[in-house]
Amino acid sequence: MTLGTAAHADNLSAAPTDAEILNILTDRIDKQQQSVGIVVGIIDANGRRIVAHGHPAKGDPRPVDGRTVFEIGSVTKVFTALLLADAIEKGTLRLDTPVSALFPPGVAMPDDKEEPITLKDLATHMSGLPRLPTNLDPTDTSNPYADYGTAKLYAFLSHHKPLRRPGVEHEYSNLGAGLLGHALALKAGLSYEELVISRITAPLDMKDTAISSQPGWAERRATGHNAALEPVRDWDLNALQGAGALRSTTNDLLIFLEAAMGKTSSPLAPAFTMLLATRQPLGNGGDDQQALGWVISGKGDEQIIWHNGGTGGYRSFVGYRPSTGIGVVALSNASTEVGVDDIGQHLLNRNAPLAPANARRTAITVDPTSYDAYVGTYRLAPSFELTIFRDGDRLFAQATGQDRIEIFPEAEHRFFAKLIDAQISFTVTGTRAGSLTLHQGGRDSPAPRIEK
Structure with missing residues (x-):
């Protein structure tokens, strides 16, 4: 019995086969119609591999693959946190640096007199800032952040009255993450994209991760789709780029994930380690914790380090399980409710269930x-x-x-x-x-x- 139980446990923690992954993707796209194209990347003891199914756009016969470019949404937040950790390692910033210290004269922060909002507060979603600024009023709801520039950001910060002091309660904040990216870029004297390229993607040789279109992208970019699988326009995040503006490929994110897992040596190794050294309870009644950028779920052998993302036309998941040395990237070009989180979690832990197909509901006739x-x-x-x-x-x-x-x-x-x-x-x-x-x-x- 002991041998049988051990073998079963090993099987549950083993890397899934290509056939198993392809079966999941085929069901998600062809049967459930929850995406147009999904690419999954796996890191295990044998290296990297890619499993994909579907197409870059409806009506496009080409297959998606590891070089297909997707919006990665809030996975960008891990990059933003890594920029902070790298700056701390270089000695130019500290976790307890007040955000206001990085802003130009005349820009006010909604700080508590005794406890100013710090860079750590932004990176761990403990700032007390809301999920979104109240003056986010897009002229084009299909690209909701495009016209939210620094003038609107500074106006919000100058007039906002926080409901709580920083460090008291976890509240996921796109505003906070975007503000962190903006502040780090100001400190470096670069744009957010330039900062990401100079400090992260260039050192890691990630040639397909950026905000603006790169050479060769035109023929490799996926088209985003809404939940009805209708094509939608891409998003531009303007002042809040640090919250979710990056675009990338599965191949590039596997490079990033290998560095995060310590499977490859890189100058960013100390910064990656720092990301996990600071943790705050998520306050969701479970064991989940918020690190710098990453979310940490579970305990012991089942602990998973991850982040997900979503924009108007895409869903993303990046995560790894330290006990097995397995990492997963999953990118989809449809903004469906089910997304790819469950796929990523399931591939890291077979005990994590795949999302069931949505129940079919029937509309009634009313006046x-x-x-x-x-x-x-x-x-x-x-x-x-x-x-x-x-x-x-x-x-x-x-x-x-x-x-x-x-x-x-x-x-x-x-x-x-x-x-x-x-x-x-x-x-x-x-x-x-x-x-x-x-x-x-x-x-x-x-x-x-x-x-x-």
Whole structure:
């Protein structure tokens, strides 16, 4: 019995075969229709390998591969944290350096008088800053960060009143990560992209990781797709590039991951080590921790170090399991709810389940004038709102900084989205809703109506 149990455990921690991975990708793309093209990269005892399925765009017969360029979204945050760690290793910054010390004169930070927001606070999402700035009001919701420049960023910082002091509570903040990238670039006297190239991608010989288009990219770039697998435009992050602006390939991210895992020697080795030396509890009731950039999940042999990402047309996952020496990169050119997180987690730990196919929901017929009761703005978080509006006989929901999505009635006061796995139920008193509840990802998030 002991030998059998040990063999089973070894099998669960072994690197998956190419056939197993291809079966997962085929099911995700061809059966579930949850992407157009997915590329998976694996690092194990035998080196690197690539398994891919699908195409760069709908109607494009070419296959995706390790050289296909994707937006990597919030995986960029690990690069931003690495820039900080590298600067600390070089002696030019400290974790407790106040962010305000890096800004030009006249730019104010929403600091507590006794506890200013530090670089560590930004890198660990403990700054007290909201997920998004409240003055993010894009003129083009299909490219929501494009017109959010430094003037708007500085205006927000000058007027924002924090709800809590830094270091008190973990709150994932795209604003904070973007602000960190901006501050580091100011300190270096370079653009964020120039800083990433000079300190990370050039030393690691990553030739296909950047923000702006690089030589040879035109014929290798994937097209992003929304959850309905319709093509969408790429995102430009302007002042908040450190939160999610990078584009890369699976081949390049495998180079990055090998360096992070210590499988290759690099001048960034001390900085990679520093990323994991600072940890904060995520506060989600489990064992998860927030390191500098990375998220650390699980304990002991099952511990996984990872980050994911998503933009309007892409999903990404990068992670590794120290106990097995296995690393995984997964990139998809569709912004579907299921994404590729479950694939990455499953390939690192067979006990982690793959996401089930979305349940099929059926829309019922209602009088479109009944939609008027739901129209309005609802606050899910201090800087995150959900706006419900009617367009003719159709009802739409639009979250802060995101595209609108159509929602469909499935029962009285209850609606569902087809583009993502999410439902909304309204609490109606009299002739209009006073609140709604967003049902998504196993969570029920209430949101009261606010007057605007």
